[in-house]
Amino acid sequence: MNKKVRIAVLVSGGGTNLQALIDAQKKEILKSGKIELVISNNSNAFALKRAKKNNIPFEIIDKKDFEEKLKEILKLYKIELIVLAGFTAILPADFVQDYDKRIINIHPSLIPSFCGKGFYGIKVHEEALKKGVKITGATTHFVNEIIDGGEIIMQKAVEVYEDDTAEKLQKRVMEFAEWIILPQSVEKVCKCILKNILEEK
Ligand code: GAR
Numbered sequence: 376m377n378k379k380v381r382i383a384v385l386v387s388g389g390g391t392n393l394q395a396l397i398d399a400q401k402k403e404i405l406k407s408g409k410i411e412l413v414i415s416n417n418s419n420a421f422a423l424k425r426a427k428k429n430n431i432p433f434e435i436i437d438k439k440d441f442e443e444k445l446k447e448i449l450k451l452y453k454i455e456l457i458v459l460a461g462f463t464a465i466l467p468a469d470f471v472q473d474y475d476k477r478i479i480n481i482h483p484s485l486i487p488s489f490c491g492k493g494f495y496g497i498k499v500h501e502e503a504l505k506k507g508v509k510i511t512g513a514t515t516h517f518v519n520e521i522i523d524g525g526e527i528i529m530q531k532a533v534e535v536y537e538d539d540t541a542e543k544l545q546k547r548v549m550e551f552a553e554w555i556i557l558p559q560s561v562e563k564v565c566k567c568i569l570k571n572i573l574e575e576k
Contacts, residue, residue: 378569378572379406379408379409379565380408380409380455380564380565380568380569381408381411381452381453381454381455381456382396382408382409382410382411382412382455382456382458382565383410383411383413383452383456383458384396384413384414384457384460385413385414385415385416385457385458385459385460386413386414386417386420386423386460386461386462387417387422387461388420388421388422388463388496389420389421389422390422390423390424390426390460391461392460392481392549392554392557393413393422393425393426393461394425394554395553395554396458396460396557396558396561397425397429397431398558399558404559404562405558407565407568407569408561408564408565410431411432411452411453411454412431412433412434412454413431413433413434414433414434414435414448415434415435416438416441416463416464417435417463422461423435432452434448436448441464442467446470455477455568456478456479457477457479458480459479459480459518460481460557461496462480471518472520474518476517476526476564478518479515479516479518479528479557479560480515480516480517481515481553481556482494482499482513482523483496483500483545483548483549483552484499484503484512484513484514485510485511485513486514486516486523486527486530487523488503488511489502489503489506489511490522491522492522494523496545497542500541501541503535503544504535504539504540504541508535509534510532510535511533511544512530512531512532512552513533513548513549513552513553513556514527514529514530515528515530515556515560516528528560528563528564529559529560531552531555531556533547533551533552
């Protein structure tokens with residue numbers, strides 16, 4: 376069967392996790408799904424340049440009528456799996472319920488540490504350093520109506536060094552955890568979706 380799960384990646388910033396997914400697709404680490412679309416809530420996101428460079432269609436949706444437009448675009452592109460890769464907005468609860476086990480998020484800590492409302496990007500690493508943890512990492516999880524509260528898919532630990540700054544730690548967590556487990560998690564979920572489609576036939 377040549378069917379691949381149709382993926383949309385939602386981004387707001389630099390898009391290094393999007394890049395990890397694109398690279399994984401090229402290397403066939405991600406082979407059960409295909410990135411069909413990149414969506415951003417920020418027209419200046421560098422992630423959009425990555426999409427353009429790799430000939431992936433992209434859409435920018437602004438705050439106004441966000442949910443309505445998002446639903447419309449996802450339908451238009453027949454999207455079956457959504458990946459939040461550094462996406463800053465919180466998706467409404469009813470939208471999330473409609474996509475049960477079909478939205479994956481990457482978070483830069485070992486959930487349940489340093490997660491939930493307000494824990495985003497560099498702030499997560501600042502809090503980890505403040506607390507003095509010796510191990511941190513990244514988590515992929517399904518998205519439900521609780522912020523960072525959905526079922527965990529994968530986690531990878533990263534050591535914290537004595538002389539770490541939040542920026543140094545963020546870079547290490549990305550390189551040694553996020554960019555590895557996000558493509559692996561997406562492949563795992565896509566495989567599962569394809570299996571279910573086959574079984575339904
Ligand atoms: C990543 O570190 C991601 O884990 C984090 O934002 C960064 C986006 O970087 N996401 C969160 O904190 C979600 N709560 P990127 O745009 O280079 O992928």
